[in-house]
Amino acid sequence: MRKIAEGAEADIYEDTVLGIAAVLKKRRVKRYIEPALEKDLRLQRTKAEARIMGAANMMGLNVPALLAAGADTIFMSRVAGKPLHGLPRQAMDRAMNDAGEILGRLHSVGIAHGDFTPANMLVDASGALWLIDFGLATQHASREDLATDVLLLKRSVSAREYSAFLKSYSKWGGSSEVLRKLASMERRGRYQTRSLETR
Amino acid sequence: MAVLGIESSAHTFGAGVVDGGKILANAKEMYRIEGTGMLPMKAADLHAANAAKVIRRALRQARMSMRDITAIGYTKGPGIGPCLRVGMLAAKTLAQVHSLPLYPVNHAVAHIEITRHLSGMGDPIVLYVSGGNSQVLGRVEEPFRHYNVYGETFDIGVGNMLDNFARAAKLNPAWGSSVAKLAEGGRYLRMPYTVKGMDFTFTGLLTNAVKMLASNDRKDVAFSLQETAFAMLSEATERAMLLARKSGVIVCGGVAQSSRLSSMLEAMAAQHGERFFVAPNEYNADNGAMIAFVAEQMAKSGHAVPYAECTVNQKFRADTVRLLW
Numbered sequence: 001m002r003k004i005a006e007g008a009e010a011d012i013y014e015d016t017v018l019g020i021a022a023v024l025k026k027r028r029v030k031r032y033i034e035p036a037l038e039k040d041l042r043l044q045r046t047k048a049e050a051r052i053m054g055a056a057n058m059m060g061l062n063v064p065a066l067l068a069a070g071a072d073t074i075f076m077s078r079v080a081g082k083p084l085h086g087l088p089r090q091a092m093d094r095a096m097n098d099a100g101e102i103l104g105r106l107h108s109v110g111i112a113h114g115d116f117t118p119a120n121m122l123v124d125a126s127g128a129l130w131l132i133d134f135g136l137a138t139q140h141a142s143r144e145d146l147a148t149d150v151l152l153l154k155r156s157v158s159a160r161e162y163s164a165f166l167k168s169y170s171k172w173g174g175s176s177e178v179l180r181k182l183a184s185m186e187r188r189g190r191y192q193t194r195s196l197e198t199r
Numbered sequence: 200m201a202v203l204g205i206e207s208s209a210h211t212f213g214a215g216v217v218d219g220g221k222i223l224a225n226a227k228e229m230y231r232i233e234g235t236g237m238l239p240m241k242a243a244d245l246h247a248a249n250a251a252k253v254i255r256r257a258l259r260q261a262r263m264s265m266r267d268i269t270a271i272g273y274t275k276g277p278g279i280g281p282c283l284r285v286g287m288l289a290a291k292t293l294a295q296v297h298s299l300p301l302y303p304v305n306h307a308v309a310h311i312e313i314t315r316h317l318s319g320m321g322d323p324i325v326l327y328v329s330g331g332n333s334q335v336l337g338r339v340e341e342p343f344r345h346y347n348v349y350g351e352t353f354d355i356g357v358g359n360m361l362d363n364f365a366r367a368a369k370l371n372p373a374w375g376s377s378v379a380k381l382a383e384g385g386r387y388l389r390m391p392y393t394v395k396g397m398d399f400t401f402t403g404l405l406t407n408a409v410k411m412l413a414s415n416d417r418k419d420v421a422f423s424l425q426e427t428a429f430a431m432l433s434e435a436t437e438r439a440m441l442l443a444r445k446s447g448v449i450v451c452g453g454v455a456q457s458s459r460l461s462s463m464l465e466a467m468a469a470q471h472g473e474r475f476f477v478a479p480n481e482y483n484a485d486n487g488a489m490i491a492f493v494a495e496q497m498a499k500s501g502h503a504v505p506y507a508e509c510t511v512n513q514k515f516r517a518d519t520v521r522l523l524w
Contacts, residue, residue, distance in 0.1 A: 008437070030434070032463045032464070037387055037392070037427060040389065148396070
């Protein structure tokens with residue numbers, strides 16, 4: 001087994017399981033947190049991630065397939081794709097269109113991804129988009145959680161890419177409610193357009 | 200260039216003198232909180248009564264007179280309106296009498312910058328925690344150099360949360376250090392843990408902890424409340440540090456006086472091979488030296504603000520301040 005990445009929360013390893021190219025995600029022990037609390041968090045988060053990935057698999061979405069889950073580890077299929085960074089304009093529009101469709105379908109069953117940025121998206125050889133890392137996802141998400149997904153994407157892509165995303169995301173019936181929530185969140189303190197107070 | 204700094208955003212009236220980045224004086228008088236918490240008008244009255252005395256003491260500490268001072272800084276905000284106004288008026292009066300340039304300083308930026316200066320770090324991730332504020336910040340260059348808020352509390356500051364709990368548990372004095380004392384040797388009980396990305400909330404945790412007081416050992420509740428709240432802050436800081444690729448961790452503001460919070464952040468930083476720094480308590484508590492320090496930076500790199508534009512702003516956000524240094 002080979003370590004391929006160190007994320008904020010987990011170490012990522014690569015291996016083959018029953019002939020399937022797989023990824024093992026092991027949540028790191030945060031030694032600075034009270035051990036009983038830390039263990040609670042680690043197990044809860046792993047369980048939630050596995051459950052949500054499984055639900056997304058059942059819906060047939062382009063997300064890694066859940067192979068097995070233990071106390072603080074998850075085995076999943078490895079997505080053969082490359083990052084969105086540097087994609088030509090047309091391919092990017094297609095990717096953002098796919099992103100809107102996947103997010104709309106997740107939101108329609110009350111799942112918020114929790115970290116919906118291009119860093120968690122890959123594009124396969126056919127140009128289709130795959131969504132990865134459900135480490136911060138929530139089930140039975142509030143409208144605010146759903147709107148946070150959209151907000152995070154909006155802040156991390158260009159205006160043109162965002163409108164490509166919106167085109168397909170808006171096809172989901174509940175999207176107008178979420179976008180209304182988003183507008184109210186953007187008026188809040190921390191999302192205000194920043195102005196110069198002093199020189 | 201000797202700069203006088205005046206701070207009065209909450210319960211402390213402070214005056215400090217800085218010369219070439221060196222802190223020469225840091226005098227203060229504090230409003231003592233009795234039982235009910237702080238009464239803004241009473242605090243403001245006390246500041247007005249103490250102002251001249253504290254400023255004189257600072258000048259004496261620095262072995263200077265007003266004739267040696269070349270610029271004045273004061274806290275513009277964030278803070279409590281009546282309290283802020285006392286410091287602003289003292290600064291404005293002195294500036295006009297002695298024909299000195301005046302610099303309105305952001306209180307949060309002052310806490311951060313004095314700590315960063317003492318730490319010797321260039322571009323760390325910052326946890327700013329006090330009664331009314333709890334934010335994770337870091338320097339960003341675009342669209343202008345400023346402190347970006349990566350995450351913050353969506354309801355109350357962690358300090359207010361601990362003070363509220365201390366009152367509910369009938370601790371005296373009712374503030375965070377009493378909670379820390381009570382927490383010694385406590386056992387962990389499960390409490391709500393709310394971190395969303397890099398933002399967090401404390402009211403649910405507070406309500407839960409106060410309810411738990413009825414049927415649990417106070418010591419265990421205090422321990423679990425403190426461990427949960429500080430773990431939330433440390434995790435948000437960790438995520439921001441990794442996301443923004445910052446090097447080093449600093450903590451500042453009133454709650455930075457908590458040794459448990461510092462030890463947790465230090466362990467977090469160590470797990471990533473990063474340095475950690477917390478300033479001596481004198482600078483974590485509100486003080487005039489940090490205001491003088493930032494006013495000197497502003498004086499060196501920018502223009503003074505006309506007296507008429509020197510106002511107070513209770514909700515003056517750190518991320519609206521352009522850093523010229």
